Amino acid sequence: MQALRSKARELLATKTVQVIIGYARGGGGRARAVFVREAAKADALVFDDSCQQNLAVYLSKPEVRKLGKAALVATPAALRAILQLAAENQIAEGELLALAVGADDVVPLTTFAAIEAHVAARDGDWSAAEKEELHKYEAMGLEERRRFWEEQFSRCLKCYACRAACPLCYCTRCTVECNQPQWIPVPAHDLGNLEWNVMRAMHLAGRCVDCGDCGRACPVNIPLHLLNRRLIREVFTVFGSRSGRSAKGDNALSTFKPNDPEDFIQ
Amino acid sequence: MADFNPKIVAFVCNWCTYAGADLTGTSRMKYAPQVSIVRFPCTGRIDFMLLLKAFAGGADGIIVSGCHPNDCHYSSGNFHARRRWVVFRGLMDFLGIDVRRVQFSWVSAAEGAKWAQLVNETTDRIRRLGPFADYQRLRGLGVG
Amino acid sequence: MNSMEKDTRLIGREALAKLFAQWLGEGRRILAPRRNGDKVDFAEVETPGEVSLDPVQTGQSPKGALFPRVEELFSFPSRDGRVELRERDLAALKPTVVFGLRPCDAAALAALAAIFNWDSADALFSARLAALTTVGVACNRCDEYCFCTSLGGGPGATTGSDILLTDMGGGEYLAEVISEKGRQAIQGAGTLFQPALGKDKESRLARVEKAFDLDKVKPALEALFDDEAFWVEQSLRCLGCGACAYVCPTCACFDIQDENGRRLRCWDSCGFGLFTLHTSGHNPRPLQSQRWRQRLMHKFAYMPERQSVLGCVGCGRCSRACPVDMNILEHLRAVAEAKP
Numbered sequence: 001m002q003a004l005r006s007k008a009r010e011l012l013a014t015k016t017v018q019v020i021i022g023y024a025r026g027g028g029g030r031a032r033a034v035f036v037r038e039a040a041k042a043d044a045l046v047f048d049d050s051c052q053q054n055l056a057v058y059l060s061k062p063e064v065r066k067l068g069k070a071a072l073v074a075t076p077a078a079l080r081a082i083l084q085l086a087a088e089n090q091i092a093e094g095e096l097l098a099l100a101v102g103a104d105d106v107v108p109l110t111t112f113a114a115i116e117a118h119v120a121a122r123d124g125d126w127s128a129a130e131k132e133e134l135h136k137y138e139a140m141g142l143e144e145r146r147r148f149w150e151e152q153f154s155r156c157l158k159c160y161a162c163r164a165a166c167p168l169c170y171c172t173r174c175t176v177e178c179n180q181p182q183w184i185p186v187p188a189h190d191l192g193n194l195e196w197n198v199m200r201a202m203h204l205a206g207r208c209v210d211c212g213d214c215g216r217a218c219p220v221n222i223p224l225h226l227l228n229r230r231l232i233r234e235v236f237t238v239f240g241s242r243s244g245r246s247a248k249g250d251n252a253l254s255t256f257k258p259n260d261p262e263d264f265i266q
Numbered sequence: 267m268a269d270f271n272p273k274i275v276a277f278v279c280n281w282c283t284y285a286g287a288d289l290t291g292t293s294r295m296k297y298a299p300q301v302s303i304v305r306f307p308c309t310g311r312i313d314f315m316l317l318l319k320a321f322a323g324g325a326d327g328i329i330v331s332g333c334h335p336n337d338c339h340y341s342s343g344n345f346h347a348r349r350r351w352v353v354f355r356g357l358m359d360f361l362g363i364d365v366r367r368v369q370f371s372w373v374s375a376a377e378g379a380k381w382a383q384l385v386n387e388t389t390d391r392i393r394r395l396g397p398f399a400d401y402q403r404l405r406g407l408g409v410g
Numbered sequence: 411m412n413s414m415e416k417d418t419r420l421i422g423r424e425a426l427a428k429l430f431a432q433w434l435g436e437g438r439r440i441l442a443p444r445r446n447g448d449k450v451d452f453a454e455v456e457t458p459g460e461v462s463l464d465p466v467q468t469g470q471s472p473k474g475a476l477f478p479r480v481e482e483l484f485s486f487p488s489r490d491g492r493v494e495l496r497e498r499d500l501a502a503l504k505p506t507v508v509f510g511l512r513p514c515d516a517a518a519l520a521a522l523a524a525i526f527n528w529d530s531a532d533a534l535f536s537a538r539l540a541a542l543t544t545v546g547v548a549c550n551r552c553d554e555y556c557f558c559t560s561l562g563g564g565p566g567a568t569t570g571s572d573i574l575l576t577d578m579g580g581g582e583y584l585a586e587v588i589s590e591k592g593r594q595a596i597q598g599a600g601t602l603f604q605p606a607l608g609k610d611k612e613s614r615l616a617r618v619e620k621a622f623d624l625d626k627v628k629p630a631l632e633a634l635f636d637d638e639a640f641w642v643e644q645s646l647r648c649l650g651c652g653a654c655a656y657v658c659p660t661c662a663c664f665d666i667q668d669e670n671g672r673r674l675r676c677w678d679s680c681g682f683g684l685f686t687l688h689t690s691g692h693n694p695r696p697l698q699s700q701r702w703r704q705r706l707m708h709k710f711a712y713m714p715e716r717q718s719v720l721g722c723v724g725c726g727r728c729s730r731a732c733p734v735d736m737n738i739l740e741h742l743r744a745v746a747e748a749k750p
Binding site for chain 1: 446447448449451469470479480553554555642645646647649650651652653655656657665667669674676677679682683684697698699729730731733734735737740
């Protein structure tokens with residue numbers, strides 16, 4: 001943590017960046033996002049297991065971009081989000097500095113190539129527990145899954161905290177806000193909730209970087225990240241494609257291979 | 267289930283499947299009359315939400331059909347559709363929606379017989395699966 | 411305000427179960443905090459055994475009993491080329507007991523009524539309110555997010571409760587019958603209660619320290635209105651999701667949508683980016699900082715001014731639910747202490 005604070009002080013003092021987007025101590029043992037603009041305030045920065053929020057979400061916020069060039073304290077998921085945002089032309093080379101925080105050091109990553117290398121060196125598969133979580137639902141069988149999700153979506157409030165928390169949901173005019181036609185019903189009734197959650201999962205297919213903030217943000221504890229994970233696995237096993245590993249290239253659903261599988265097509 | 271008359275909605279592309287279905291008709295081949303055909307320029311234009319809207323509107327089964335790969339009138343629309351369908355089927359299954367209720371297919375303008383067979387087989391299958399009551403029941407839920 | 415004499419009794423847990431049975435027998439539905447995984451929220455229950463008063467506060471408020479998440483206002487089915495207008499049958503609304511709401515939630519009813527019956531009486535809301543009986547439960551514990559006492563409320567306050575229960579320990583509840591509705595709810599159940607001889611309610615209540623001087627807040631807000639930097643600073647991490655408005659017991663902004671021949675009213679939030687978007691394309695609150703300012707101004711300046719009631723009861727749900735820890739209490743302290 002000291003390494004992080006010193007680095008932050010240095011970056012601000014030398015005016016390399018105008019703002020450090022990082023974590024500070026919040027209420028109830030939580031961490032919260034902080035935007036440090038003065039070297040003297042760098043001691044507010046913390047980094048530990050409570051620092052889970054994907055701070056890359058702030059890269060799409062005009063009020064934050066207005067603060068100037070930023071250094072972002074990046075969890076592995078945030079690094080992937082930065083690469084994916086770059087691949088989607090939402091941030092340009094040189095607009096951002098990523099700070100990858102290790103056990104007792106801080107690695108500043110100034111180029112997308114550096115971030116790519118850093119991510120690749122630490123890339124891995126889901127843990128056994130994470131795989132087990134997904135398998136648990138598949139083992140349920142169709143009818144049980146249907147009842148499970150029906151109950152979950154009956155509690156959805158359509159607060160769109162999942163959308164707001166996601167760094168890849170950066171559309172200034174979201175599809176749910178289109179009312180000609182009203183694709184996704186505004187009221188939070190069961191059918192509309194299902195349609196919203198399907199829409200969200202599909203619009204993130206091939207793009208989601210698996211940070212889990214959607215499920216964390218949900219005020220009624222719907223395990224939304226499961227939907228995204230199921231599609232991450234589908235996209236990887238069927239198309240060999242993973243988001244957030246390169247600052248260039250197209251999403252799985254924006255491209256195709258002539259020999260993509262089609263065994264279900266008559 | 268004997269009295270059940272399934273509602274089938276078919277989303278088809280104009281250049282291949284729609285023309286193919288036309289050929290079925292001009293060839294005087296009969297096929298199950300429960301299908302309602304909706305014409306699109308290309309399968310690439312068929313949004314996955316439309317399938318859900320069809321179910322919400324009372325469809326018990328859906329057919330999605332277009333040009334064979336490499337034959338797309340717009341070159342690559344069906345390639346993009348194909349990828350989208352793979353992902354969407356995975357999601358539907360995960361949510362507990364029976365993917366057997368959606369039949370994807372490539373039917374060319376020359377395949378009049380294939381169209382008839384496709385519709386007949388799909389209608390039969392949906393008849394055996396029964397009405398899609400679980401999905402349609404969702405419509406009334408959650409309104410105070 | 412009623413001229414009822416103070417009516418305080420004692421009731422045991424088993425007797426409470428009989429009271430529940432009596433309410434169900436009278437055709438009432440009972441909504442109470444019920445555990446669902448690791449959240450506790452208001453849901454239909456039949457016995458006190460299903461009720462969980464463990465957490466300091468439920469995730470969502472009980473406002474859904476008066477202002478449902480989605481509600482049909484009326485319908486207009488079309489038949490034989492003619493459109494028929496069908497009003498809601500208000501008499502068919504089921505009488506409801508909301509059991510286990512905290513004093514802060516009970517106080518919120520006044521704010522909701524002030525909004526819905528402000529310049530015209532909202533028939534549907536008022537019908538639901540008339541059919542509602544509130545049986546509150548005082549707070550033995552609080553957490554760092556609670557601030558009812560800063561707003562004139564308290565862990566044992568009776569405002570808004572038709573009956574207020576206080577857990578006295580040993581399976582006994584002090585029962586204060588506050589209103590005529592409360593008296594009616596226990597009509598015929600007199601034998602379920604015992605006299606409350608010398609029970610000290612105060613000793614069982616949580617200690618909620620006053621956090622700020624409410625009198626300073628409204629004038630400070632008004633003085634700070636044009637201080638852009640102040641509002642940007644407070645709201646930089648806000649994501650503009652609707653969680654705070656939706657879990658809040660007093661937030662009542664709504665949208666109206668027509669679907670399949672039904673006019674539906676549903677929850678909305680001033681935190682959404684397009685909440686104030688005009689058809690012309692102009693948006694008077696295009697920045698999150700302006701929308702955050704609106705939240706505080708509405709609750710602590712506009713509502714007191716126009717409806718003579720605060721738009722906040724200090725329940726702390728917004729802060730607990732906020733994905734980025736926006737902590738309204740912290741922000742209110744900052745406002746109250748801001749140098750003009």
